[in-house]
Amino acid sequence: MYDKVKNRLPYPVLDKLKAVRNYGRSVYLFRKDKQRFLKNFSRKNTVEEEQLKARLLFYSHSVEKGLSRENLRYGFGKTVVPELYDLVKIYHSQEYNPYNVVYLNALSVLNQYINLHQARGYDIESLIDTEEFITTYLSYDFKIGGMNEVRCETVNEKKIKNFKELALGRSSVRDYQESAVDVKKINEAIEIATKSPSVCNRQSTRVRVIRNQSVIEQALRIQGGFNGYSCPPCLLLITTDTRYFIDVTERNQVYVDGGLFAMSLLYALEYEGLAACALNTMFDPKKEAATRQLLAVSEAENFIMYMTVGNFKKEYKVPKSHRLSVDEITTYI
């Protein structure tokens, strides 16, 4: 029926009808995205198992970051440590799997936090009841969470690694040497990342290489997720250009293609012997407007992420950031 009508209509009318249909589809699809997210994301006070795990991971990571700070502040985590401990109590009271690795990771991180402060004789009882934690929740001392101390012997040691070694050896590094980064290495890393696949080879990703220290400071002040670290010598901004997409069903592809490019770039930076850390660009409207103005990012561009980049120090600390196993994330159909 649709085809019969379609064949009889003049092209301008058909185009108009298609535009109306596409508009309807776009409203539906965006509404569906919104509903799915709002219905399922992990809210405060949730007791749903997966949502609770998301919050355990979020707060565990925050404490891990504090533990791996070069300039560690004893007593850090005044809000996140009590928050993490509350989540542990909720998980326990719901009688979820006590051997789940996300839960064990949270216990392990809190245990390291306690050990570190007790070794210093620093009182943290206002943040966590240490005796209650150890007797009720910590059945044994496992060390899956916390921080790792890493040595970087030579600049070129990464270049001789095979892909598995490079990927498994990469970590987000937030402390760098003060020295400037070699822009040739950055360009080579970007060149490697251009080989990332993109939908129909659309290649919508764009990179800004920011080396002006004052601009980096302003950008990171707006971003807010890098507080307490020294200003990195280089900051990259990854965006994708919406003008390279041709249908509303591609609405999320702007982030998929940008994400794929960003991951290639992270590996490529590691390969080039440069330390890096992805930083979110999850801006509220005010931060977004300020960033667009600061870095001349047009409204057509989508923020994918920032990356801080610098030269590796000889010794540095990183959060362990424990990963789920293949079994935990894979289903065979």
Ligand SMILES: Cc1cc2nc3c(=O)[nH]c(=O)nc-3n(C[C@H](O)[C@H](O)[C@H](O)COP(=O)(O)O)c2cc1C
């Ligand atoms: C899109 C994205 C945004 C991120 N944002 C931040 C951030 O704002 N601040 C930060 O310190 N780390 C940030 N990270 C780094 C993650 O914390 C880190 O990748 C994660 O904990 C895993 O650790 P690893 O990269 O060392 O393996 C971000 C990572 C990604 C992929």
